[in-house]
Amino acid sequence: MTQLATIRRAPVIRGSRVVRGDRITRILPLVLLMLFAIVPLLSMFTAALAPQGSSPPGLSWPAHPHWGNFADAWTGANLFALFRSSVLIVLGVVPAAVAMATAAGYGLAQLRVPGGKIIYGVLLAGLTIPYEALITPLYYDIQSLGLLGSRLAVVLPLIGLLMPFGVFWMRAHFVNAETALTEAGRLDGGSTWQIFRRIHLPLAKPAISALTILFFLATWNQYLLPLVLIDDPAKRTVAGGLGAFQGQYGTNTALLCAGSLLIIAPSLLVLLVFQRNFVKALLQGAIR
Amino acid sequence: MAPAPSDPAPRDMAPGGPVPELGGSAGRLRARRARNRQWGALLWVAPALLCYAAFVLYPLGQSIQYSFYNWDGIGTATPAGLANWQAIFTQPELLSAITHAVELIIFYTLFPVGAGLAAATLIRELKPGPFSTISRTILFIPQVLPLVAAGVAWTWLYSPDGLVNQILRVLGLSGTTRAWLGDFTFALPAVGVIGVWVMLGFCTVLLLSGIGKIDPALYEAAGLDGAGRLRQFRAVTLPGLRQELVVCTTFTVVAALASFDIIQVSTQGGPGYQTMVPGVEIYRLTFLDQRIGQASALAVFLTVLVLLVIWPIQRLGRTD
Numbered sequence: 001m002t003q004l005a006t007i008r009r010a011p012v013i014r015g016s017r018v019v020r021g022d023r024i025t026r027i028l029p030l031v032l033l034m035l036f037a038i039v040p041l042l043s044m045f046t047a048a049l050a051p052q053g054s055s056p057p058g059l060s061w062p063a064h065p066h067w068g069n070f071a072d073a074w075t076g077a078n079l080f081a082l083f084r085s086s087v088l089i090v091l092g093v094v095p096a097a098v099a100m101a102t103a104a105g106y107g108l109a110q111l112r113v114p115g116g117k118i119i120y121g122v123l124l125a126g127l128t129i130p131y132e133a134l135i136t137p138l139y140y141d142i143q144s145l146g147l148l149g150s151r152l153a154v155v156l157p158l159i160g161l162l163m164p165f166g167v168f169w170m171r172a173h174f175v176n177a178e179t180a181l182t183e184a185g186r187l188d189g190g191s192t193w194q195i196f197r198r199i200h201l202p203l204a205k206p207a208i209s210a211l212t213i214l215f216f217l218a219t220w221n222q223y224l225l226p227l228v229l230i231d232d233p234a235k236r237t238v239a240g241g242l243g244a245f246q247g248q249y250g251t252n253t254a255l256l257c258a259g260s261l262l263i264i265a266p267s268l269l270v271l272l273v274f275q276r277n278f279v280k281a282l283l284q285g286a287i288r
Numbered sequence: 289m290a291p292a293p294s295d296p297a298p299r300d301m302a303p304g305g306p307v308p309e310l311g312g313s314a315g316r317l318r319a320r321r322a323r324n325r326q327w328g329a330l331l332w333v334a335p336a337l338l339c340y341a342a343f344v345l346y347p348l349g350q351s352i353q354y355s356f357y358n359w360d361g362i363g364t365a366t367p368a369g370l371a372n373w374q375a376i377f378t379q380p381e382l383l384s385a386i387t388h389a390v391e392l393i394i395f396y397t398l399f400p401v402g403a404g405l406a407a408a409t410l411i412r413e414l415k416p417g418p419f420s421t422i423s424r425t426i427l428f429i430p431q432v433l434p435l436v437a438a439g440v441a442w443t444w445l446y447s448p449d450g451l452v453n454q455i456l457r458v459l460g461l462s463g464t465t466r467a468w469l470g471d472f473t474f475a476l477p478a479v480g481v482i483g484v485w486v487m488l489g490f491c492t493v494l495l496l497s498g499i500g501k502i503d504p505a506l507y508e509a510a511g512l513d514g515a516g517r518l519r520q521f522r523a524v525t526l527p528g529l530r531q532e533l534v535v536c537t538t539f540t541v542v543a544a545l546a547s548f549d550i551i552q553v554s555t556q557g558g559p560g561y562q563t564m565v566p567g568v569e570i571y572r573l574t575f576l577d578q579r580i581g582q583a584s585a586l587a588v589f590l591t592v593l594v595l596l597v598i599w600p601i602q603r604l605g606r607t608d
Contacts, residue, residue, distance in 0.1 A: 027419075029407045030492075034426045037489050040441045041429070043451045047444060055449045100336040107332030114326055119333060126344050128594045130546030132567040133587040136574045137350035138343065140361070160343025163336045192328070221434035223549045224567075228575065239434035243553060246440060253444060264437045271432045275425045 041261075048073075048258035056253060066254065073259035076249070081234040082241040082263075085151065086220060089237055092155035093219045097162045098212050102204065104163070105170025106196055110182055120171065126164030131224050134161075142229055153229040154237070158222060162215055169214075173207035174200065213274055217267060238263045348591070354584035361578050372585035382586060384561050385569040386593070388476060389545045392565065395480025396487055396544035401536050404491035408499045409525055427489030435486065439553030442482045443469065446554075469555050475562045482550050487543065491536045498532035499525065534605030538598055545594050566590045 042059060049065035050056030052072070073079065107113050108120050138157050139148075147153045177200055185195040219237065226240030233244035242263050249256045355372050359365035376382050430438060445451045446468035453465040468478040502524065510520045526533075548567030551557060557564035557572070566586055573583035 026411050029410050030423055033403070033407055033488060033492055034423055036485065037427050037430055039451070040445055040485065043445060044441050057449065057454055059451050059454065100339060104333045104336035107329050111329035111332060112326050113329040113333050116329075116333075119337060122345075123337070123340060125595075126340060128542060128598050129344060129348065129591055130542070130567065130594060132546060132548055132570045133351060133591045134344060134347040136570065136580060136583050136587060137347035137354065139574070141347060141350075156339075157343040160339040160341075163340040163344070167336055217432055221432075221436075223434065223436045223552075224571075227552075228571070239436045239549075242434070242436045242440065246443075246553065253447075256440065257444060260437050260440045264433045267432050267434065268429065271425065271428060275421070275428075 044257045044261060047253055048261055050254045052252055052254045054254065069254050069258040070262060073255050073262060076255060077241070077245045077259045078234055079238070079241075079259065079262055082236065082238045085235050085241075086237045089151050089154055089158075089226075090216060090219045092151065093158050093162070094212060094215045097159045097166055097215050098208060100159070101163060101166025101211065102170050102201075102208060104167045105172075106174050106200060106204075108167065109171045109174035110177070110179065110200070111192065120167070123164050123167050126161075127168065129164075131161060135224060135228055138225075139228055148229060149231055149235070151230070151235060154222070154225045157229075158219060158225060162218060166211060166215070169211050170204070170207060173204055177203060213270060216270065220267060238266075348588075351584040351587045351591075354581055355588050357581045359580040361574075361580050365581070368581055372581045373589075375582060376585060376589055381561050381564065382569065382582075385557075385564045385566050385586075386589075388563060389547070389565045389590075389593075391476065392480055392483060392544040392547060393541055395477070396483040396547070397537055397540040399484045400487035400491040400540060401495075401533065403488060404495045404536070405525075405529070405533075407492050408495040408529075409521060411496060412499055424493050427493050429489065430486045431490045435549035436553050438482055438486055439550045442478075442485070442550075443554045446478055469563075470559050472559055472562055475555055475559060479551055479554060479563050482554065483544065483547065486550075487540045491540065494532050494536055495529060498529045502528035531605060534601060537601050541597055541601065542594055545590065545597065 039059070046059055046061055047056045048069055049062045049067065050069075051062075051064075051066055052069060056062070104123075108116050113119065134157075142148050142153045142157070147156070181199050182195055185199050190198070221239050222237050223239045223243065226236035227243060230236050230240070233241045236244075242260060245259050246256060249259070354365075356368060356370070357365040358368040358371075376386070447453075448465070448467050452468060456462065456465050466474065468474050471478070506524045506528070507520055510524050515523060546567055547565050548571070551563055551565055551568050552571070555563045557568045567590075570583045570587050570590070573579045573586065
């Protein structure tokens with residue numbers, strides 16, 4: 001709020017050449033960085049509109065944009081099945097992972113868990129374990145559970161792999177919550193569950209929604225686990241399926257670019273819809 | 289089990305806030321609850337901990353165990369002693385994978401953090417407004433996309449007809465055009481630039497928001513003391529951004545050492561072994577060569593390597 005007020009009061013600077021030059025030197029590096037971020041995607045977009053089988057130039061608007069490429073990529077890569085599969089995997093991972101992380105974060109921050117410090121330390125250590133370091137034994141574990149090839153093969157390990165960050169994130173939120181509220185609720189005769197449900201959960205909504213978005217992206221973008229644990233590309237996440245798609249259409253640049261753009265669209269959409277909270281939440285989370 | 293304190297004072301009770309009366313029966317009731325609560329509280333943590341133990345800790349233990357065996361994934365495993373571990377330091381392919389991962393830190397960490405720092409210093413006080421919001425969103429795009437998509441996009445950009453070569457031709461540098469990802473000399477830097485693309489926006493936005501929190505009075509004071517731009521940067525900007533720098537560095541270093549998606553999609557470690565990294569090598573050893581023991585030794589080594597690199601960085605952030 002105070003920031004908004006500052007902007008409104010800030011005088012609009014016009015005219016003075018010195019000030020304008022100063023502004024340009026300040027904005028220019030940012031504009032260059034923005035170009036660097038966006039041009040690869042624009043290049044993919046123009047290539048996606050080129051005739052199939054042609055070798056489109058790096059970046060130029062085609063004379064006759066072939067919008068039909070997107071439809072062809074959709075059917076050719078069986079993207080409907082992939083999207084459906086991704087949604088199923090997301091539904092299997094995200095609610096469960098968010099619930100578990102929230103409960104554990106609350107427990108470690110607000111309740112006296114025996115060995116809580118050790119538990120938290122062990123979880124934190126997991127933040128640095130690369131997924132590749134676990135993929136070999138995971139493959140054989142999932143195989144012996146008889147789950148290889150099913151979506152559960154990705155859902156179960158991914159929930160476990162997301163726990164270090166999730167618990168870290170939610171604990172950071174609950175640690176800052178007023179302990180006085182818990183005490184007051186307790187004196188009113190509330191059970192631990194009631195205090196959590198009525199007092200802490202409503203206050204944690206922003207942290208929980210940010211975690212939901214992050215877990216969604218982590219699941220949606222997950223590549224290694226589905227690649228290894230699900231051999232049928234149609235049952236993978238879209239990111240996992242894109243690998244197979246690339247092998248299939250490696251030489252058809254237009255179709256490959258169109259398909260890739262369709263696959264990244266949901267992630268982009270999430271960023272645009274939630275951009276205001278998203279960037280802020282991500283930055284705050286990172287700083288903690 | 290330690291007896292619960294009879295009067296557990298609330299940790300963060302705000303001074304001057306309403307202090308509840310802790311008299312007689314209420315106090316005793318609470319003490320009893322506190323004692324009962326302890327083991328019940330474990331239930332809150334149990335689901336997360338069990339999932340983590342089953343799918344992270346247990347496999348990690350298995351990796352350590354496998355690393356001392358020769359196993360093709362099907363037959364019986366035979367003890368291998370330290371052979372798999374020695375191989376990491378003696379076999380050129382394995383050693384080069386690790387060297388490449390370390391080299392990638394230059395691209396994933398050094399460039400994004402350096403450029404982000406430069407940009408943040410130049411822009412310094414960018415007032416929140418439409419431009420700031422738009423720039424943040426655009427800079428963030430590469431970070432939220434699947435890394436696979438980044439790999440596909442850049443494979444296209446680096447192709448003989450792609451944008452990179454197109455730009456070089458426009459600049460009159462036709463002699464330097466090539467299929468970048470297939471080039472023995474340039475494949476690794478080319479893959480590194482993809483990492484720069486993914487990480488740069490994140491670092492810039494994070495450092496920008498950090499620099500916005502530094503008190504402008506500090507810069508004024510430094511200016512009055514006759515400090516030039518460089519001194520202001522060293523005396524005010526760098527210390528003020530310590531926390532943000534630690535976060536950026538940690539995050540990007542882990543991404544560099546544990547890279548998989550981008551390389552698997554764009555080069556699969558080739559040409560030859562020029563862009564091979566531990567992540568891809570573990571995948572190949574396990575699923576193509578069926579050398580589970582060797583893959584596991586490399587996996588455990590990678591985990592230790594990440595920890596060893598992250599440790600001092602985190603320590604640097606904590607010394608306050």
